[in-house]
Amino acid sequence: MINMAKPVMGPEEKQAVLEVLDSGIIAQGPRTKAFEDAFAQMCAARHAIATSSGTTALHVALLAHKIGAGDEVITSAFTFIASANSVLYVGARPVFVDIDPRTFNLDVSQIEAAITPRTKAIMPVHLFGLVSDMDPIMKLAEKYNLAVIEDACQSHGATYRGTKAGAFGTGAFSLYPTKNITSGEGGMITTNDDAVNEACRVIRNHGMRVRYYHDELGFNFRMTDIHAAIGLAQIGKLDLFNRKRQENAAFYNAHLKGVTTPFVPEGYGHVYHQYTVRVPDGKRDTLRDYLKEQGIGSEVYYPVPIHKQKLYTQELGYNQTLPETEKAALEVLSLPVHPSLSQADLETVVKAINTFMGA
Ligand SMILES: *Cc1c(COP(=O)(O)O)cnc(C)c1O
Numbered sequence: 001m002i003n004m005a006k007p008v009m010g011p012e013e014k015q016a017v018l019e020v021l022d023s024g025i026i027a028q029g030p031r032t033k034a035f036e037d038a039f040a041q042m043c044a045a046r047h048a049i050a051t052s053s054g055t056t057a058l059h060v061a062l063l064a065h066k067i068g069a070g071d072e073v074i075t076s077a078f079t080f081i082a083s084a085n086s087v088l089y090v091g092a093r094p095v096f097v098d099i100d101p102r103t104f105n106l107d108v109s110q111i112e113a114a115i116t117p118r119t120k121a122i123m124p125v126h127l128f129g130l131v132s133d134m135d136p137i138m139k140l141a142e143k144y145n146l147a148v149i150e151d152a153c154q155s156h157g158a159t160y161r162g163t164k165a166g167a168f169g170t171g172a173f174s175l176y177p178t179k180n181i182t183s184g185e186g187g188m189i190t191t192n193d194d195a196v197n198e199a200c201r202v203i204r205n206h207g208m209r210v211r212y213y214h215d216e217l218g219f220n221f222r223m224t225d226i227h228a229a230i231g232l233a234q235i236g237k238l239d240l241f242n243r244k245r246q247e248n249a250a251f252y253n254a255h256l257k258g259v260t261t262p263f264v265p266e267g268y269g270h271v272y273h274q275y276t277v278r279v280p281d282g283k284r285d286t287l288r289d290y291l292k293e294q295g296i297g298s299e300v301y302y303p304v305p306i307h308k309q310k311l312y313t314q315e316l317g318y319n320q321t322l323p324e325t326e327k328a329a330l331e332v333l334s335l336p337v338h339p340s341l342s343q344a345d346l347e348t349v350v351k352a353i354n355t356f357m358g359a
Contacts, residue, residue, distance in 0.1 A: 009230075038235050043167045046191065046192045048189065050186065063199070064200045071119075072116060072120065073119075076105065076123075077305040077306040079125040083125050083151045101327070126150060127154060128273050128334075132150075132160075134160050134161075135161070158270065169191075173189075174186075180271055183231030248272070259278060261277055277333055284332070286356075336349060
């Protein structure tokens with residue numbers, strides 16, 4: 001079986017975990033601090049704040065920007081549910097804008113029309129490892145005085161015109177095992193804003209500035225040093241992992257026939273969290289079944305856009321049409337692209353797809 005994901009755990013990760021267990025400091029401690037410093041450096045951001053997951057990173061980032069009841073946050077519906085649900089957690093309303101069909105990211109030409117007096121933030125999702133079109137997003141944010149919270153959960157190390165994902169606004173990353181690097185479970189917030197950094201640290205730890213004095217509502221969203229030790233070992237391998245993903249993608253780009261391969265605009269560094277093709281003529285689901293018969297994993301990210309999820313239609317009353325988002329949900333198929341694939345695996349995938357597509 002050629003799987004969709006395979007976390008790469010080496011002797012460095014194992015050794016690092018054992019050292020933490022022997023150290024006596026198991027919860028958030030010096031490894032978490034070291035991992036935060038390494039992550040901030042990777043992004044060239046001033047600060048990085050570790051959390052318990054990508055979802056809690058988004059949640060804390062929104063709270064740190066004081067987004068709450070009555071506010072609106074503009075985001076994509078073609079993403080994992082946590083992007084929009086984090087907006088619900090703080091009592092605000094996600095406002096969905098359609099995607100650019102070539103990149104699967106927010107169509108920046110449609111954002112301004114969605115801005116209302118209630119809009120407090122734009123949350124671009126850098127889907128599949130490709131950064132959103134950040135120059136126009138940052139311009140709009142400045143014009144309307146909006147926060148920018150990047151859902152960078154799939155784009156560790158991705159670049160846009162020389163800047164890393166997470167270094168434009170406030171970034172939120174996931175360290176779940178299928179992501180480009182992992183800490184087991186975990187998340188990271190990145191920011192250049194000192195006040196946001198301070199707010200995130202307080203919210204993450206029970207709203208506590210001075211021990212056992214609580215001026216505001218906070219949470220326990222801390223990372224343990226066990227997780228941080230794994231993450232610290234992994235971040236040293238991020239460039240290697242991303243390069244391998246890019247090489248795998250380049251092989252697919254050169255050899256796949258009959259499907260639309262990923263579009264990478266000039267000036268973007270795609271890190272292929274997913275390698276996602278479009279399958280024409282309603283053949284997506286039969287191709288997927290065929291690949292499964294051949295022992296090849298594939299996945300549909302995402303079959304139901306967020307504005308069509310029952311939570312949103314039945315509970316929250318969303319009734320919206322997003323043509324490109326809905327079309328993408330019917331056509332996309334993600335193929336194995338993780339760093340552990342062999343040349344033979346890549347050739348097997350290409351041969352199966354080209355045979356099925358009759359190309
Ligand atoms: C993985 C992911 C999240 C959530 O991260 P967790 O670590 O699983 O909580 C949020 N947004 C996107 C786009 C993701 O891919």
